Amino acid sequence: MSIIWHITSAVAILSTLMVVTRYNPVHALLYLNVSLMSLALLFYLLGAPFAALLEIIVYAGAIMVLFIFVIMLLNLGKETAVQEKKWLKPRVWVGPMALALILLLEIFYLLHTSQQMTGGPYANGRGLGTAVSSRAVALSLFQTYVIGVEMAALLLMAAVVGAAHIGRHKKTNLHRFLNEDHPL
Amino acid sequence: MSPSDYICLLPLIILALASVIVMLVIVAKGSHKTIQFVSLALFALAFASLFPEAVPLPHAVPPLLLMDRFGAFVIALILLSGGVVCLLSYLYFEGKEEGPKEYYLLLFLCSLGGGILAISQHFISFFLGLEILTIALYALIAYLKSRPKAIEAGIKYLVLAAFSSAFLLMGMALIYMEVGNMSFAGMSGAIRDAPSLPPLFLAGLTMLLVGVGFKLAVVPFHMWAADVYQGAPIPVTALIATVSKAGVLAVLIRLFLALEVLSFPRAALGIGLLAVASILVGNILALQQKNIKRLLAYSSIAHLGYMLVGFVPGTRQSFESLSFYLVSYILATLTAFGIIACRSSKSEESELLKDYQGLFWSHPKEALILTISMLSLAGIPLTAGFTGKFYLLLATLEPDYWALAFVLVLGSAVGLYYYLRVITTLFGSYPIQENTPSLPVTSFYILCLSLIGMLAILTIVLGIFPSPLIEYIRGIWIS
Numbered sequence: 241m242s243i244i245w246h247i248t249s250a251v252a253i254l255s256t257l258m259v260v261t262r263y264n265p266v267h268a269l270l271y272l273n274v275s276l277m278s279l280a281l282l283f284y285l286l287g288a289p290f291a292a293l294l295e296i297i298v299y300a301g302a303i304m305v306l307f308i309f310v311i312m313l314l315n316l317g318k319e320t321a322v323q324e325k326k327w328l329k330p331r332v333w334v335g336p337m338a339l340a341l342i343l344l345l346e347i348f349y350l351l352h353t354s355q356q357m358t359g360g361p362y363a364n365g366r367g368l369g370t371a372v373s374s375r376a377v378a379l380s381l382f383q384t385y386v387i388g389v390e391m392a393a394l395l396l397m398a399a400v401v402g403a404a405h406i407g408r409h410k411k412t413n414l415h416r417f418l419n420e421d422h423p424l
Numbered sequence: 425m426s427p428s429d430y431i432c433l434l435p436l437i438i439l440a441l442a443s444v445i446v447m448l449v450i451v452a453k454g455s456h457k458t459i460q461f462v463s464l465a466l467f468a469l470a471f472a473s474l475f476p477e478a479v480p481l482p483h484a485v486p487p488l489l490l491m492d493r494f495g496a497f498v499i500a501l502i503l504l505s506g507g508v509v510c511l512l513s514y515l516y517f518e519g520k521e522e523g524p525k526e527y528y529l530l531l532f533l534c535s536l537g538g539g540i541l542a543i544s545q546h547f548i549s550f551f552l553g554l555e556i557l558t559i560a561l562y563a564l565i566a567y568l569k570s571r572p573k574a575i576e577a578g579i580k581y582l583v584l585a586a587f588s589s590a591f592l593l594m595g596m597a598l599i600y601m602e603v604g605n606m607s608f609a610g611m612s613g614a615i616r617d618a619p620s621l622p623p624l625f626l627a628g629l630t631m632l633l634v635g636v637g638f639k640l641a642v643v644p645f646h647m648w649a650a651d652v653y654q655g656a657p658i659p660v661t662a663l664i665a666t667v668s669k670a671g672v673l674a675v676l677i678r679l680f681l682a683l684e685v686l687s688f689p690r691a692a693l694g695i696g697l698l699a700v701a702s703i704l705v706g707n708i709l710a711l712q713q714k715n716i717k718r719l720l721a722y723s724s725i726a727h728l729g730y731m732l733v734g735f736v737p738g739t740r741q742s743f744e745s746l747s748f749y750l751v752s753y754i755l756a757t758l759t760a761f762g763i764i765a766c767r768s769s770k771s772e773e774s775e776l777l778k779d780y781q782g783l784f785w786s787h788p789k790e791a792l793i794l795t796i797s798m799l800s801l802a803g804i805p806l807t808a809g810f811t812g813k814f815y816l817l818l819a820t821l822e823p824d825y826w827a828l829a830f831v832l833v834l835g836s837a838v839g840l841y842y843y844l845r846v847i848t849t850l851f852g853s854y855p856i857q858e859n860t861p862s863l864p865v866t867s868f869y870i871l872c873l874s875l876i877g878m879l880a881i882l883t884i885v886l887g888i889f890p891s892p893l894i895e896y897i898r899g900i901w902i903s
Contacts, residue, residue, distance in 0.1 A: 387488050388552060395556045395559060398530060398560040401563065402530060402564075404526070406566055
């Protein structure tokens with residue numbers, strides 16, 4: 241069990257190092273994805289399958305798509321196709337692929353032997369060893385820590401209002417005859 | 425949650441609802457004046473609900489919050505600062521290029537974040553409160569987004585505050601890894617019997633201090649302070665200097681008292697070094713400033729240093745003196761920024777020291793109020809600043825921390841130079857100026873000036889009769 245924990249940690253550290261040393265943002269993103277997935281597996285090993293899934297859905301899924309969208313939007317044009325071709329070299333995807341494969345094998349092994357959630361080496365004796373079901377997560381969020389959830393809501397409100405203010409463009413009020421975009 | 429929990433948390437609930445109410449008023453196309461009055465009324469309401477008769481005060485709302493008399497005291501200071509800043513904002517934002525609407529909403533959220541910090545007893549509420557405070561501040565600092573300085577200050581604060589939050593989180597994670605508990609009381613149980621602090625815990629505590637140090641702008645984490653103070657709108661600068669400092673300081677006091685960290689000499693030494701560095705560097709860097717906002721930024725670094733001195737002895741008396749000092753610092757800072765806000769015109773902030781040349785001969789009231797605030801910050805007798813500093817010195821000398829006391833006196837002596845420089849500018853000869861546009865005197869201007877005047881009078885009253893406040897603060901710390 242502990243050996244799987246160490247392999248996953250090594251994958252996490254290696255992929256994160258690759259993230260910060262890549263020059264091309266998309267290459268870095270591929271490694272970032274692997275890093276996030278290995279973090280998810282670490283959560284799973286610690287006995288938190290719900291957090292592991294959230295890590296994959298929210299970080300590896302939603303935020304990563306957002307990143308890629310922004311990058312794709314930035315370099316539209318004829319060079320895009322050429323760049324696409326360059327990106328598809330094996331040199332680019334073999335690294336992340338191999339690391340992801342390790343994670344995949346690990347999760348298959350774990351599922352097959354149904355050895356799950358006994359906790360990593362740091363979890364022993366600290367009350368982390370038992371698996372936390374999603375029911376327990378929901379109960380603690382909406383009963384024990386309900387004030388914390390409310391605070392997080394207010395935090396998001398502050399962020400949304402601030403971003404809306406900073407990002408707003410000032411309307412220029414031109415008469416429609418002066419507006420060149422809509423000729424009569 | 426039981427009814428008494430709701431009563432106890434009413435000030436924070438009102439602040440949270442206030443942001444929604446302001447949003448509704450914006451949607452109903454309320455004028456700036458309407459929003460201003462609604463906000464002031466809500467601040468007053470929150471203040472009124474602060475001392476509930478029905479609930480005896482150390483009242484825990486487990487697991488995150490603990491409302492006790494110290495928490496109520498700090499929340500009172502935060503609400504006072506929030507209310508004063510709110511009133512100043514009308515004067516400042518009326519007629520500015522940006523509509524001031526979201527401003528009030530963010531102001532409420534900022535005060536809410538400070539309030540949560542003041543009563544938190546758990547890492548979760550600590551972090552969430554701090555983030556509410558900081559994220560509202562990002563937008564507030566860059567609020568006048570067409571001004572390059574404001575955007576620069578906003579970006580600087582965003583990057584550094586996010587970075588320091590990462591440090592804070594890592595520190596919390598390390599501490600959690602060591603003790604396996606995130607509530608302050610639970611952590612103290614885990615390390616109480618240890619002969620010395622475990623290394624992981626010490627590393628976590630250091631990272632946590634780095635994060636908190638950034639927010640408090642103590643040396644060596646002070647780089648952002650002057651630029652952000654200068655670039656932010658004046659009411660927001662006042663908010664950073666009061667609400668955010670009071671909230672973060674309060675949670676730090678709670679954490680340190682709960683963990684009894686200060687009984688470990690290594691931790692006390694670390695805090696002492698931060699304090700000494702802040703006092704010396706803050707005061708020396710302020711000496712040559714020609715911009716009054718930057719000058720106040722460096723002066724606030726030095727004042728935070730003085731307050732950290734109060735941590736080191738770790739006695740009840742030292743925390744009493746720290747609380748008193750916090751009151752005097754907040755009063756003087758609000759007064760100073762109030763006058764700067766009053767003196768600023770629509771397009772320009774009067775932030776240069778030379779804008780105040782001979783102010784006494786043209787506007788004696790404003791000049792006198794600013795003088796009182798500077799005297800209090802410098803710690804001249806008959807002002808609250810002097811009493812605070814004296815009390816702090818006493819608390820440092822009683823357990824024989826001579827070196828700290830020496831640095832405190834030295835810092836005050838250096839500080840005297842630049843505070844007096846402001847005062848001599850105010851009373852200096854009146855410059856011959858080509859048509860300076862005189863600011864219109866509106867009813868709001870008079871209202872603001874009288875409020876700031878009252879704060880200045882309070883500063884003097886606390887300097888002459890400090891005993892009621894001292895008695896009150898003693899009452900807080902005995903219980």
